[in-house]
Structure formats: C-alpha cells, structure tokens
Amino acid sequence: xxxxxxxxxxxxxxxxxxxxxxxxxxxxxxxxxxxxxxxxxxxxxxxxxxxxxxxxxxxxxxxxxxxxxxxxxxxxxxxxxxxxxxxxxxxxxxxxxxxxxxxxxxxxxxxxxxxxxxxxxxxxxxxxxxxxxxxxxxxxxxxxxxxxxxxxxxxxxxxxxxxxxxxxxxxxxxxxxxxxxxxxxxxxxxxxxxxxxxxxxxxxxxxxxxxxxxxxxxxxxxxxxxxxxxxxxxxxxxxxxxxxxxxxxxxxxxxxxxxxxxxxxxxxxxxxxxxxxxxxxxxxxxxxxxxxxxxxxxxxxxxxxx
Amino acid sequence: xxxxxxxxxxxxxxxxxxxxxxxxxxxxxxxxxxxxxxxxxxxxxxxxxxxxxxxxxxxxxxxxxxxxxxxxxxxxxxxxxxxxxxxxxxxxxxxxxxxxxxxxxxxxxxxxxxxxxxxxxxxxxxxxxxxxxxxxxxxxxxxxxxxxxxxxxxxxxxxxxxxxxxxxxxxxxxxxxxxxxxxxxxxxxxxxxxxxxxxxxxxxxxxxxxxxxxxxxxxxxxxxxxxxxxxxxxxxxxxxxxxxxxxxxxxxxxxxxxxxxxxxxxxxxxxxxxxxxxxxxxxxxxxxxxxxxxxxxxxxxxxxxxxxxxxxxxxxxxxxxxxxxxxxxxxxxxxxxxxxxxxxxxxxxxxxxxxxxxxxxxxxxxxxxxxxxxxxxxxxxxxxxxxxxxxxxxxxxxx
Numbered sequence: 001x002x003x004x005x006x007x008x009x010x011x012x013x014x015x016x017x018x019x020x021x022x023x024x025x026x027x028x029x030x031x032x033x034x035x036x037x038x039x040x041x042x043x044x045x046x047x048x049x050x051x052x053x054x055x056x057x058x059x060x061x062x063x064x065x066x067x068x069x070x071x072x073x074x075x076x077x078x079x080x081x082x083x084x085x086x087x088x089x090x091x092x093x094x095x096x097x098x099x100x101x102x103x104x105x106x107x108x109x110x111x112x113x114x115x116x117x118x119x120x121x122x123x124x125x126x127x128x129x130x131x132x133x134x135x136x137x138x139x140x141x142x143x144x145x146x147x148x149x150x151x152x153x154x155x156x157x158x159x160x161x162x163x164x165x166x167x168x169x170x171x172x173x174x175x176x177x178x179x180x181x182x183x184x185x186x187x188x189x190x191x192x193x194x195x196x197x198x199x200x201x202x203x204x205x206x207x208x209x210x211x212x213x214x215x216x217x218x219x220x221x222x223x224x225x226x227x228x229x230x231x232x233x234x235x236x237x238x239x240x241x242x243x244x245x246x247x248x249x250x251x252x253x254x255x256x257x258x259x260x261x262x263x264x265x266x267x268x269x270x271x272x273x274x275x276x277x278x279x280x281x282x283x284x285x286x287x288x289x290x291x292x293x294x295x296x297x298x299x300x301x302x303x304x305x306x
Numbered sequence: 307x308x309x310x311x312x313x314x315x316x317x318x319x320x321x322x323x324x325x326x327x328x329x330x331x332x333x334x335x336x337x338x339x340x341x342x343x344x345x346x347x348x349x350x351x352x353x354x355x356x357x358x359x360x361x362x363x364x365x366x367x368x369x370x371x372x373x374x375x376x377x378x379x380x381x382x383x384x385x386x387x388x389x390x391x392x393x394x395x396x397x398x399x400x401x402x403x404x405x406x407x408x409x410x411x412x413x414x415x416x417x418x419x420x421x422x423x424x425x426x427x428x429x430x431x432x433x434x435x436x437x438x439x440x441x442x443x444x445x446x447x448x449x450x451x452x453x454x455x456x457x458x459x460x461x462x463x464x465x466x467x468x469x470x471x472x473x474x475x476x477x478x479x480x481x482x483x484x485x486x487x488x489x490x491x492x493x494x495x496x497x498x499x500x501x502x503x504x505x506x507x508x509x510x511x512x513x514x515x516x517x518x519x520x521x522x523x524x525x526x527x528x529x530x531x532x533x534x535x536x537x538x539x540x541x542x543x544x545x546x547x548x549x550x551x552x553x554x555x556x557x558x559x560x561x562x563x564x565x566x567x568x569x570x571x572x573x574x575x576x577x578x579x580x581x582x583x584x585x586x587x588x589x590x591x592x593x594x595x596x597x598x599x600x601x602x603x604x605x606x607x608x609x610x611x612x613x614x615x616x617x618x619x620x621x622x623x624x625x626x627x628x629x630x631x632x633x634x635x636x637x638x639x640x641x642x643x644x645x646x647x648x649x650x651x652x653x654x655x656x657x658x659x660x661x662x663x664x665x666x667x668x669x670x671x672x673x674x675x676x677x678x679x680x681x682x683x684x685x686x687x688x689x690x691x692x693x694x695x696x697x698x699x700x701x702x703x704x705x
Contacts, residue, residue, distance in 0.1 A: 129416055
C-alpha cells in the first residue's frame with residue numbers, strides 16, 4: 001500500500017447531494033430511512049440556485065453549479081482559517097469521472113443538427129472537464145495551481161493524495177479539493193444497458209468539496225489518503241464502504257462497518273460522498289473518532305476527528 | 307507542518323523520452339523535420355467534417371493493443387511514446403517491486419466524443435453500447451498502468467491544453483513525496499472532429515498554416531500526438547546503473563482566475579507560474595538558455611505570452627513555438643514540448659519558430675528566425691490553457 005506523505009486537516013466541508021445541501025439537513029436525512037434501492041438519486045433543482053453567485057452562474061449548467069456551490073460552502077466554512085492566506089497560495093483540485101457530459105452531448109447535438117461549423121461555442125467551452133474548476137477559481141479568485149483530473153472510481157482519493165503532496169512541499173498553504181458528478185441523458189440510458197442485472201445500483205449525482213490545510217492548522221478532522229490501483233473491472237468493482245480503521249484503538253475497532261451508498265447512490269464521486277456521510281454521522285452514531293473509507297481494494301481515506 | 311520548500315526543490319532525474327507528432331514518429335524523425343525547417347500540415351482530415359483547416363497528423367504505425375483498449379487512438383499514441391521513452395531509459399519491463407507512477411494529460415480521451423456512435427445512437431437507442439464500454443476503459447493513466455502491469459499512483463489530468471505539463475508536475479510531486487521510484491508522465495491526444503468543431507466555433511482556428519507570434523497570425527491549427535518522459539529518483543537510477551543527462555529542476559502552476567477561455571491580458575498566471583518554477587530551481591531568468599513557448603498563434607495567447615516573456619526575460623533569451631511543426635496537440639502539447647525542450651538542450655540548437663515572418667506590433671519580442679545555437683543548462687517549456695491554467699516545466703542538462 002502506498003501511504004500519503006503527511007495527513008491534511010479539513011477546515012471546511014461543502015456538499016450538494018440528493019439528501020440536500022445544508023450539512024445539518026444531510027446529517028438529519030442520513031439518520032432516516034434511505035431511498036428505495038435502485039432509485040435514481042438526483043439533486044433537487046431548487047438547490048442549484050445561489051443568490052451570492054447568481055450573476056457569475058448565468059451560463060453555467062448543472063455540473064458547474066453543483067461544483068461551484070459545494071466549493072463556495074467549503075470556502076465559507078473555512079474562511080476564518082484562510083483570511084491571511086494569499087490567493088496565490090491556495091490550490092484547487094477538482095475530480096470527475098464523466099465530467100460535464102450533458103453539455104458535451106449538447107455540443108454533439110449541435111454538430112449533428114447545425115453542422116460542424118455552426119455548433120455553439122459556449123457549449124464547447126463548458127463541455128470540457130476543467131470548466132467547473134475555472135468557474136470556482138474565478139468566483140473565489142483562487143490563483144494557485146488549479147487542476148482537474150478524471151477517474152471513474154478513485155478520483156477523489158487521488159486528488160486528496162496530491163493535495164497532501166502540495167501542502168507538504170509548500171506548493172500551497174491551502175487546497176480546495178472536490179469531486180463532482182452529474183446525472184443526465186443520454187448517459188443514463190446508455191449505462192442502464194450496461195448495468196442490466198445490477199438493478200440495486202442507483203445512479204446518482206452531487207458534489208463534495210473540502211478545504212484542506214497542513215496538519216499544524218486546527219481543523220474539523222485529519223485526512224490521509226492512500227491509493228493502490230489494480231486491474232479492477234470498472235463495471236464489476238465494489239463501491240465504497242466505511243470500515244473501522246485496522247489496528248486502531250478498541251473504541252474504533254468497535255465501530256461498525258457500514259456504507260452510505262443507499263443514501264448517496266453510485267457515481268464516480270462515491271468516495272467523496274462516503275467520506276461526507278462518515279464525517280457527518282459516524283462520530284454521532286458510533287462515537288468513533290477514527291475510521292476509514294475504502295473504494296474496493298484500490299483506495300482508502302483514513303480520518304481522525306479532531 | 308507548514309510545508310517544506312526544500313523538499314519541492316529536490317531535483318528529479320529524467321532518464322527517458324518518447325515523442326510522436328506531426329513533426330515525426332520519433333525523436334530522430336522530429337529532429338530531421340526541425341533541421342529541415344519544413345512543417346508538413348495536411349489539408350485532408352481523417353474524419354468527415356465541414357470545417358476545412360490544415361491539421362498535423364501522425365502517420366506512424368501505432369501499437370496494437372488488447373481489444374478493450376484498441377479503439378482509443380489517444381491510448382495507442384500514448385503507448386507508442388511510452389515504449390520509446392522506456393527504451394531510451396533502458397527499461398524493458400518494470401520490476402513488480404518498483405513503484406511506478408503514471409500521470410498522463412489529455413483532453414479528447416476523457417470524453418465520449420464518438421460522433422458516428424452518437425449519431426447512430428440518436429437513430430437507434432437500442433444499438434450496442436460498445437463505444438461506451440471502450441470509453442469507460444480508456445482512462446489513459448489507468449490503462450497505461452494496466453498495460454504495463456505497474457503498481458503506484460495513477461492520475462489522468464484533464465486540464466485542457468496544459469494537461470501534459472501539469473502531468474509532469476504532478477509526477478514530480480509524487481516522487482518528491484516518496485510515493486514512487488519511477489514515473490511515466492506526459493500527454494496524449496488524437497485529432498478529433500469535436501475539438502475541430504469546438505475551436506472553430508470559438509473563432510480561433512486558422513485556415514492557413516499557423517504562424518505563432520507573427521504579425522499576421524490568424525489562429526491555431528490542430529494536431530495530434532504524444533510526448534512522454536521517464537522520471538526517476540536519483541537513488542533508483544543509481545541502483546540500476548543509469549546515468550542521467552537531464553533533471554526536472556522546477557515546475558510552476560498558477561491560475562489566472564480571469565476567464566473560461568481567454569488568458570489574462572497581462573499573463574498574470576503565466577508570470578506567477580514561471581516565477582514559481584525559477585524559484586523551485588533556485589535560478590535567475592538569465593540562466594535560462596531558451597524557452598519553448600506555448601505559442602498557439604491565436605492573437606490573445608501570443609500577445610499575453612509575449613508580454614510575460616519580455617517582462618521576465620528581457621530580449622536576451624531565445625524563444626520559439628514548435629506548434630508551426632506540430633499544430634496544437636491540446637492535452638499532449640505539454641508532454642511533446644517538454645521532450646522538444648530536452649532535445650534543444652541535448653542537441654545544442656533549436657529550430658526557427660516555424661511560420662514566423664514578421665514582428666508583431668502587439669508582441670514585444672520576436673521568436674527564433676533561424677536555427678539557433680543554444681548554450682546553457684536550463685530551458686523552459688510553457689503551457690496556457692482554458693480555465694486560465696498556466697504551467698511551466700524547467701529542465702536542466704546535467705551531463
């Protein structure tokens with residue numbers, strides 16, 4: 001197993017999920033019964049408007065809005081601990097599996113319907129994976145390194161690991177890390193056929209962002225990533241789950257193994273959603289202070305509540 | 307723990323290079339093209355499109371991959387460059403005990419940009435989803451790692467046109483953190499009908515061979531290819547008796563936070579990225595022997611980039627754009643041009659900046675007009691991208 005260079009502190013959490021946007025609301029909904037198995041889990045449309053950034057979001061689609069709102073909430077929660085940090089020293093890492101695929105297909109529709117020479121430039125510019133990061137950097141005036149990465153399973157763990165590297169090496173003093181996934185046609189119909197026989201899988205969407213700092217800054221929790229890529233078959237892979245951290249204290253070892261997938265569904269952002277669920281509910285339910293989220297056998301996030 | 311800049315300053319060895327582009331199918335062919343000074347754009351496209359613009363295409367035989375992977379041209383381009391890079395590094399196969407990081411930048415390979423499939427799907431939604439399955443298995447870093455059987459961190463960077471440069475920076479960061487002993491890093495992209503239509507829609511494509519930094523430049527040409535470097539810790543290179551000629555001395559990245567598609571007019575982020583790379587290497591601008599500029603030949607890019615080069619380096623450092631030889635290869639550009647930069651240091655010369663004829667009023671400097679001899683240890687390669695991303699690699703010749 002690869003171990004991360006040094007853990008990072010979580011200063012702020014922002015999320016927009018099928019369970020809501022407000023963290024207290026999400027936590028409350030996690031204590032209730034989950035949606036029926038296999039149900040498609042979407043973010044409520046009314047959560048996609050945020051007056052504070054409405055003007056900047058005029059051309060933004062669902063993918064960008066989810067990312068921007070979650071990033072804004074993480075930023076706002078972390079603001080007191082970032083006030084003296086120059087914007088050049090704040091990095092941004094966004095990860096997504098499918099990226100803004102709805103806008104991408106809209107651009108393809110433009111090519112097929114209007115011709116290659118007449119498709120809309122705004123559809124093209126908003127269809128690239130990095131569009132969300134660009135909006136976030138502009139909204140928050142983040143001028144450090146800005147990176148978008150893609151993976152269908154462990155993108156979030158990869159992003160956290162890189163953030164830890166940047167913080168340890170002094171590349172940045174803060175890193176805003178997030179994962180975003182959008183649910184829409186025609187990808188829903190396309191993947192439905194591939195998931196035949198796996199009806200318990202609930203396609204989902206949402207975004208989770210964390211503001212991370214070096215470990216000498218007091219935060220909400222300590223986060224440490226490890227990734228071990230293997231030859232996992234994407235369509236057969238296990239989905240993230242939460243487990244007691246091996247070798248931890250008796251209190252932690254007593255914590256239950258669980259998964260938040262019934263609440264957040266399945267997407268390339270599942271790892272981020274699992275972490276969110278764990279951060280919001282495990283300390284309350286099990287009084288645990290340390291736990292691990294894992295994505296099959298390929299990646300893990302170790303968390304210590306502070 | 308507030309961060310350890312000294313850790314970031316630890317040089318990383320470069321022990322292998324591989325490159326394929328419209329300028330040549332390997333290093334030797336590329337140098338021949340550079341020496342000739344004659345770019346070879348094509349006026350025909352490998353797909354149907356109503357957009358008529360010159361492009362730079364790869365005509366090399368690409369590796370045949372297992373069926374699951376073989377429909378991704380970007381992956382096949384990547385594997386050709388990876389094979390070349392491993393051969394030049396003297397690595398036939400990776401020892402399973404060696405931790406190998408894989409970090410590849412791309413733009414086209416991360417999207418289901420298969421127009422014929424999508425057109426057929428619109429007519430018949432019940433058709434087979436083979437193209438979707440292929441797409442789900444075409445994540446470049448994951449696929450390269452699987453094909454090579456490596457264990458170590460993997461990441462596919464999708465930072466638009468700076469992706470290849472960013473991938474090199476990420477791999478170096480992993481190595482300095484002790485996450486891997488060797489890394490394969492760079493970028494790859496195939497020529498795509500969607501990218502062609504997209505850049506056309508933005509009004510930034512030229513219908514003539516591109517002319518970076520020229521007074522009469524009218525936009526970019528698209529290209530395809532892959533550029534890969536093998537990074538290695540000094541300890542690992544020493545262990546296998548490999549002497550290295552180059553180091554990655556510095557990397558810098560900064561965001562303009564300005565506009566989705568246009569660079570900051572004064573090149574704010576690019577200036578910060580260059581400053582970060584110079585600081586990481588602990589050198590002064592005058593120590594840079596030459597700059598392989600991003601130089602897309604769009605009015606905005608070349609204006610902003612020219613201002614920054616002039617501001618930081620004055621008029622004493624030669625610079626060029628190689629996109630007149632390759633076209634803009636998007637996510638591959640940073641990897642390809644990192645290799646070109648190493649070749650400039652190795653060979654001791656850089657070519658004339660293809661397409662340039664006349665000094666532009668809005669660019670304070672002129673790129674190389676002729677083959678130019680190079681003396682010095684350090685060279686820079688710059689990348690600017692959608693989203694306001696700016697990334698810079700600074701390489702050093704050590705032997």
